[in-house]
Amino acid sequence: xxxxxxxxxxxxxxxxxxxxxxxxxxxxxxxxxxxxxxxxxxxxxxxxxxxxxxxxxxxxxxxxxxxxxxxxxxxxxxxxxxxxxxxxxxxxxxxxxxxxxxxxxxxxxxxxxxxxxxxxxxxxxxxxxxxxxxxxxxxxxxxxxxxxxxxxxxxxxx
Amino acid sequence: xxxxxxxxxxxxxxxxxxxxxxxxxxxxxxxxxxxxxxxxxxxxxxxxxxxxxxxxxxxxxxxxxxxxxxxxxxxxxxxxxxxxxxxxxxxxxxxxxxxxxxxxxxxxxxxxxxxxxxxxxxxxxxxxxxxxxxxxxxxxxxxxxxxxxxxxxxxxxxxxxxxxxxxxxxxxxxxxxxxxxxxxxxxxxxxxxxxxxxxxxxxxxxxxxxxxxxxxxxxxxxxxxxxxxxxxxxxxxxxxxxxxxxxxxxxxxxxxxxxxxxxxxxxxxxxxxxxxxxxxxxxxxxxxxxxxxxxxxxxxxxxxxxxxxxxxxxxxxxxxxxxxxxxxxxxxxxxxxxxxxxxxxxxxxxxxxxxxxxxxxxxxxxxxxxxxxxxxxxxxxxxxxxxxxxxxxxxxxxxxxxxxxxxxxxxxxxxxxxxxxxxxxxxxxxxxxxxxxxxxxxxxxxxxxxxxxxxxxxxxxxxxxxxxxxxxxxxxxxxxxxxxxxxxxxxxxxxxxxxxxxxxxxxxxxxxxxxxxxxxxxxxxxxxxxxxxxxxxxxxxxxxxxxxxxxxxxxxxxxxxxxxxxxxxxxxxxxxxxxxxxxxxxxxxxxxxxxxxxxxxxxxxxxxxxxxxxxxxxxxxxxxxxxxxxxxxxxxxxxxxxxxxxxxxxxxxxxxxxxxxxxxxxxxxxxxxxxxxxxxxxxxxxxxxxxxxxxxxxxxxxxxxxxxxxxxxxxxxxxxxxxxxxxxxxxxxxxxxxxxxxxxxxxxxxxxxxxxxxxxxxxxxxxxxxxxxxxxxxxxxx
Numbered sequence: 001x002x003x004x005x006x007x008x009x010x011x012x013x014x015x016x017x018x019x020x021x022x023x024x025x026x027x028x029x030x031x032x033x034x035x036x037x038x039x040x041x042x043x044x045x046x047x048x049x050x051x052x053x054x055x056x057x058x059x060x061x062x063x064x065x066x067x068x069x070x071x072x073x074x075x076x077x078x079x080x081x082x083x084x085x086x087x088x089x090x091x092x093x094x095x096x097x098x099x100x101x102x103x104x105x106x107x108x109x110x111x112x113x114x115x116x117x118x119x120x121x122x123x124x125x126x127x128x129x130x131x132x133x134x135x136x137x138x139x140x141x142x143x144x145x146x147x148x149x150x151x152x153x154x155x156x157x158x
Numbered sequence: 159x160x161x162x163x164x165x166x167x168x169x170x171x172x173x174x175x176x177x178x179x180x181x182x183x184x185x186x187x188x189x190x191x192x193x194x195x196x197x198x199x200x201x202x203x204x205x206x207x208x209x210x211x212x213x214x215x216x217x218x219x220x221x222x223x224x225x226x227x228x229x230x231x232x233x234x235x236x237x238x239x240x241x242x243x244x245x246x247x248x249x250x251x252x253x254x255x256x257x258x259x260x261x262x263x264x265x266x267x268x269x270x271x272x273x274x275x276x277x278x279x280x281x282x283x284x285x286x287x288x289x290x291x292x293x294x295x296x297x298x299x300x301x302x303x304x305x306x307x308x309x310x311x312x313x314x315x316x317x318x319x320x321x322x323x324x325x326x327x328x329x330x331x332x333x334x335x336x337x338x339x340x341x342x343x344x345x346x347x348x349x350x351x352x353x354x355x356x357x358x359x360x361x362x363x364x365x366x367x368x369x370x371x372x373x374x375x376x377x378x379x380x381x382x383x384x385x386x387x388x389x390x391x392x393x394x395x396x397x398x399x400x401x402x403x404x405x406x407x408x409x410x411x412x413x414x415x416x417x418x419x420x421x422x423x424x425x426x427x428x429x430x431x432x433x434x435x436x437x438x439x440x441x442x443x444x445x446x447x448x449x450x451x452x453x454x455x456x457x458x459x460x461x462x463x464x465x466x467x468x469x470x471x472x473x474x475x476x477x478x479x480x481x482x483x484x485x486x487x488x489x490x491x492x493x494x495x496x497x498x499x500x501x502x503x504x505x506x507x508x509x510x511x512x513x514x515x516x517x518x519x520x521x522x523x524x525x526x527x528x529x530x531x532x533x534x535x536x537x538x539x540x541x542x543x544x545x546x547x548x549x550x551x552x553x554x555x556x557x558x559x560x561x562x563x564x565x566x567x568x569x570x571x572x573x574x575x576x577x578x579x580x581x582x583x584x585x586x587x588x589x590x591x592x593x594x595x596x597x598x599x600x601x602x603x604x605x606x607x608x609x610x611x612x613x614x615x616x617x618x619x620x621x622x623x624x625x626x627x628x629x630x631x632x633x634x635x636x637x638x639x640x641x642x643x644x645x646x647x648x649x650x651x652x653x654x655x656x657x658x659x660x661x662x663x664x665x666x667x668x669x670x671x672x673x674x675x676x677x678x679x680x681x682x683x684x685x686x687x688x689x690x691x692x693x694x695x696x697x698x699x700x701x702x703x704x705x706x707x708x709x710x711x712x713x714x715x716x717x718x719x720x721x722x723x724x725x726x727x728x729x730x731x732x733x734x735x736x737x738x739x740x741x742x743x744x745x746x747x748x749x750x751x752x753x754x755x756x757x758x759x760x761x762x763x764x765x766x767x768x769x770x771x772x773x774x775x776x777x778x779x780x781x782x783x784x785x786x787x788x789x790x791x792x793x794x795x796x797x798x799x800x801x802x803x804x805x806x807x808x809x810x811x812x813x814x815x816x817x818x819x820x821x822x823x824x825x826x827x828x829x830x831x832x833x834x835x836x837x838x839x840x841x842x843x844x845x846x847x848x849x850x851x852x853x854x855x856x857x858x859x860x861x862x863x864x865x866x867x868x869x870x871x872x873x874x875x876x877x878x879x880x881x882x883x884x885x886x887x888x889x890x891x892x893x894x895x896x897x898x899x900x901x902x903x904x905x906x907x908x909x910x911x912x913x914x915x916x917x918x919x920x921x922x923x924x925x926x927x928x929x930x931x932x933x934x935x936x937x938x939x940x
Contacts, residue, residue: 024448033394034387039605043869074387098242098573099384100519125877134518135573136846138880
């Protein structure tokens with residue numbers, strides 16, 4: 001039995017082995033679709049989730065290691081009615097083509113502007129550099145993250 | 159004997175899978191449509207309607223494309239699929255425009271062998287041209303029928319009626335929206351009164367000058383689900399009782415599983431339900447996904463695959479290709495009646511390596527076999543294939559099932575950029591579903607298998623020679639190209655991976671000694687430039703030592719890279735600015751217009767000035783041009799790349815050489831634009847993907863097996879290397895829409911190579927354009 005806190009809710013998950021990768025528990029036991037299987041090797045970051053606000057790769061993260069910690073998936077970031085600034089910016093910039101990598105991009109950007117409300121272009125590129133996008137949406141994603149930071153600052157100011 | 163290659167580039171990948179078979183069965187119609195919709199009869203399209211636009215010729219029944227519910231909801235059926243290119247939104251816009259309903263009122267059903275028209279494969283940048291044209295006409299005719307009916311009920315001349323978001327009313331005298339006049343909604347018009355007609359082609363769609371929805375940047379309909387983590391992909395499909403499976407592949411192309419194999423240990427692992435072996439096809443089915451992954455790993459260790467690998471030397475791709483057995487095909491030959499004397503003569507050789515689709519999400523499918531014990535089994539397959547009808551044919555052949563017992567339903571995958579493992583994994587799932595009747599089986603490929611088993615874009619080799627007259631005209635040009643095929647999609651020939659590994663295998667293209675499809679390798683091999691004396695010779699290579707198939711733009715990427723690099727070499731040898739050289743050798747005004755627009759937007763100046771101005775600290779800036787009209791029939795695109803080359807001595811001395819892309823500016827003419835932001839997105843993405851192919855990518859093979867097996871052995875472009883990209887659109891509303899999805903690939907590669915040359919006078923002709931090749935080229939120059 002694994003005790004998990006995901007998107008603010010407590011779960012007791014009956015997993016045969018608590019050391020299995022977190023990605024499978026989130027997708028198959030909790031029915032979440034945000035985190036994606038991309039490589040299973042910790043190379044592409046499609047499987048990103050936030051653990052206590054830090055982006056981690058759920059495809060190479062043992063479930064028992066994150067028990068009791070606050071896990072945030074894309075579903076927990078915002079809703080269509082109340083989107084997170086990064087989600088709003090990705091919609092406004094149409095910042096994807098296939099969108100398979102968007103989960104990791106959005107969560108990494110959310111973590112970045114949470115710790116650095118006014119990131120430079122270089123800081124954004126550095127924060128996302130390990131996240132792979134195959135469609136070539138890099139320019140739009142960078143624009144969306146800049147816009148997200150603006151939206152977040154405006155929300156605080158407003 | 160010479161023969162002429164197919165000159166209709168789209169045909170080579172669309173031909174085998176398009177037919178006039180009925181697109182819908184009665185059962186699917188009744189189930190899918192219910193009682194609420196306009197009820198057309200579902201007559202099979204027994205003959206092609208020749209006067210109709212696009213794929214309406216293949217399926218003229220209006221209700222195969224569009225249905226209106228009594229609630230006014232519009233359902234749009236297309237045989238094309240969303241692969242991140244925004245086609246669902248573009249087609250919805252076209253239907254909304256002609257029907258005069260809000261885009262939000264339209265639900266789009268994409269490729270499903272029992273519900274949608276058969277539109278072949280979603281490939282070749284043809285969806286707006288073929289499906290869009292059909293939907294535009296079908297919607298215009300449906301609106302006409304609805305207005306006729308409204309006119310009769312309202313007692314008003316149909317010509318006096320207007321439609322606002324699916325509500326029909328008489329136009330007021332002033333032309334302004336009338337108040338307190340009787341109205342009829344589309345929903346009211348279809349209650350209990352079926353309409354029944356094939357398209358006639360007699361109703362004209364709107365004049366583009368009246369368009370209010372087409373031509374605007376409607377936000378993509380599929381993006382919100384992807385932003386909020388809702389299920390959007392086949393990977394997210396969860397069916398009751400679903401089991402997870404993984405396939406254990408042979409260790410190389412030619413290796414086979416040597417009997418016997420002990421599966422007892424695997425079967426004892428927790429959650430393992432079954433091990434399925436059929437010859438060298440080996441898979442494990444488990445209750446949980448991680449159990450399937452773990453059991454597959456255990457099984458791979460126990461399995462003894464034997465056999466020598468294919469022999470292919472990727473170290474010198476050009477030499478290997480030219481030494482292989484090939485045919486000789488004349489693509490185009492013409493001799494000027496009065497040859498012009500050339501003042502400059504040049505010849506050069508170019509090559510590109512095998513490239514991987516390398517989808518960010520591995521191939522995935524779900525399959526379920528129902529009624530296995532009955533006379534009428536039904537196999538359902540959920541797949542991200544680009545061609546569900548071709549896949550159905552292929553599955554039928556491999557499984558020995560009639561096609562009407564198989565339903566292939568499209569669900570989105572990650573971007574595929576051509577024929578990757580999507581179809582193969584569907585067969586994996588189908589084979590396992592047959593072994594486990596009644597249970598949905600979900601199969602996902604590992605990242606390693608995705609790299610090792612996908613069909614790559616073929617390596618290519620080119621030899622170009624040409625001459626320029628004293629006044630800067632192209633006098634003659636000849637090119638020869640060597641390539642493996644660029645499309646081996648499943649259809650008439652199954653070409654599905656697992657079918658080669660089963661105990662009774664189907665022949666794979668690799669074993670073929672005759673010619674495979676030659677279509678695709680010659681794409682864009684014929685220059686659009688005015689060349690009085692021209693010779694284009696293709697050498698389709700026989701067999702297939704490395705598995706290959708369609709990768710975005712097929713042969714056009716390599717052909718345009720070679721041709722547009724060579725055009726720059728000719729221009730510079732003749733002492734002419736590359737922009738001016740292109741303009742004075744092109745007759746097509748639309749081609750000139752995109753070149754001028756890109757050059758203007760990029761602030762094109764004489765390359766010599768650009769090179770000298772920034773040559774400080776070993777960092778040299780340059781700019782380069784690339785141009786093509788994709789397939790010589792689709793969108794026109796010109797691109798200017800600005801790059802900085804850092805000339806380090808070697809990677810070891812702490813100052814490595816590097817090529818950085820600073821800024822890329824493109825201009826595109828795709829005729830009438832349906833969705834400008836969608837078009838920009840496609841071009842931006844195509845440019846950055848082509849930049850990745852050009853600078854970083856190369857599938858490697860050690861003579862026995864593919865050694866590019868993950869993202870560290872097959873690196874791609876990342877954010878820190880991604881330049882700003884700007885796209886100028888020349889919108890020609892009165893011209894037909896032209897396919898645009900693959901237009902950027904070739905011009906970008908050439909523009910990068912030309913920019914690197916402009917920066918440091920190093921001409922790299924073999925992709926990928928690695929910094930060490932720049933050093934080698936400089937050293938060779940002395």
